Amino acid sequence: MxxxxxxxxxxxxxxxxxxxxxxxxxxxxxxxxxxxxxxxxxxxxxxxxxxxxxxxxxxxxxxxxxxxxxxxxxxxxxxxxxxxxxxxxxxxxxxxxxxxxxxxxxxxxxxxxxxxxxxxxxxxxxxxxxxxxxxxxxxxxxxxxxxxxxxxxxxxxxxxxxxxxxAVFAIGLAAIGLIVALLVYSVSRRITAPIKKLKDSTLLIAKGDLSHRAVVKSRDEIGDLSRSFNFMTEKLEKMIRGSRELIAHVSHEIRSPLARIRVSEELLKDCIERSDYTDLKRHLNTMEQDIEELDRLIESLLTLSKLDIQETALKLDSIDLTALINDLLNRLKPGINRKNLKVQTSLSIDQPIVGDKAALKTAFSNILENTVKFTPENGQVIIKMYFQEKFSVITVTNSFGALSEKDLFQIFEPFYRTEQTRTTGSGLGLSITKKIIEKHRGSISAENSPDGFKILISLPAIDLKG
Incomplete structure (x- = not known):
């Protein structure tokens, strides 16, 4: 060899x-x-x-x-x-x-x-x-x-x-040198063998075998490099798999409004041929709604893509979360009143956070809009905010039915929708929210509670008390 x-x-x-x-x-x-x-x-x-x-x-x-x-x-x-x-x-x-x-x-x-x-x-x-x-x-x-x-x-x-x-001493040194050289030969192979394995793994992955992982069990820097390589490969595999799934979901989501627009187009042609203008405006309105749905979907995809590649930097500023949430609730009052929802808030907290106001507004808007949309009529919405271990914690609970463990685990993935919400929305709102929160070094999770479905958000806060 x-x-x-x-x-x-x-x-x-x-x-x-x-x-x-x-x-x-x-x-x-x-x-x-x-x-x-x-x-x-x-x-x-x-x-x-x-x-x-x-x-x-x-x-x-x-x-x-x-x-x-x-x-x-x-x-x-x-x-x-x-x-x-x-x-x-x-x-x-x-x-x-x-x-x-x-x-x-x-x-x-x-x-x-x-x-x-x-x-x-x-x-x-x-x-x-x-x-x-x-x-x-x-x-x-x-x-x-x-x-x-x-x-x-x-x-x-x-x-x-x-x-x-x-002469004897010189010959002895030469003999020792030869023995050490033979030992070095073996040691060199032991050093380079893991690197060769890592190289072979790299070539396999480059050929498309993303499931392959480098097998190097040493506890030295080469072992650390191999583990980092495997971690990178795992992330890469998830990204590529996610991209493929995203393409499949996007194709599916775009196909539905496009199909409806095509049907409306045929109906419009039929109405014009028969000189029947009574249903013309209705078909035009339907087409306009489908175009708006496509526009919202594309806008959401662009937002999600920018967050993925971190194209836009955050414009950091001190933000009063209490004022931000109250402002969003005021905008959602028509929907709240229409469904006769009971909203309880406990937002008495004086620790602001540092973040991008526009991005956080988008994140909380997605959560509150979903809450109002999926809470049953005459239901209850509870919003709380408190300070815990240098984090501002926000919880949003509604009287929506309990979700399965699978739904709780996958609810923040792009295009994922539960059985109860499968007919509405694009399934991108919570994915965008999760990426915005994580970009602010925070965390978001979902769980079932005695009061209903709950979303928990933690964001680093500025402690004004020192």
């Missing part, structure tokens, strides 16, 4: 951080522990050279008459140190001519490739290190090879434990 770009990016970032970390650790080792170990190794090397010189001096002085090149015991001693130190050892005269050596052939290194390291403890001891082969150590110390004749003892240590330790 081809790894994702995000997975490769995370993996490479981890590897880069790992390499930098290991280089820093190795550098710290060289600066601290490496230097300490190097100093101990040089002390150990110095001791070896000094021991070898003492023994060489002793052998030469034990047979002063013999030239060192002819001294067999000296040759054997040189070979002994060569094997013991695992090094190349030779004795040279003052002019650099080799006198005795532990190996065949010419000298193993070029002096030009060697750099001098001063020995602070023994000025007569010279230590060299190969410029290209940092592991090669070369020591030179003066030796008396004859009467009044000085020479030098040369030892090359080609196996240096200090540098061996560095």
């Amino acid at each position: 081809k790894p994702s770009k995000l997975y490769l990016k995370i993996f490479l970032y981890f590897v880069m951080i790992l390499i930098v970390t290991e280089l820093l650790i190795f550098g710290l080792f060289i600066v601290t522990a490496g230097r300490i170990f190097q100093a101990r190794f040089e002390h150990y090397t110095r001791a070896k050279v000094l021991v070898a010189r003492e023994f060489v001096n002793e052998k030469i002085q034990s047979e002063p008459e013999r030239h060192p090149a002819e001294n067999e015991s000296l040759k054997n001693l040189i070979l002994f140190f060569s094997k013991t130190y695992d090094a190349k050892v030779w004795l040279a005269s003052a002019d650099g001519t080799t006198v005795v050596k532990s190996f065949p052939g010419s000298l193993p290194i070029e002096i030009s490739k060697i750099t001098l390291q001063e020995d602070a403890h023994r000025p007569d001891l010279k230590n060299y290190r190969h410029l290209k082969k940092d592991w090669m150590s070369y020591s030179v110390i003066p030796v008396q090879i004859g009467k009044d004749q000085m020479g030098s003892l040369h030892i090359i240590f080609e196996t240096a434990e200090a540098d061996h330790i560095k």
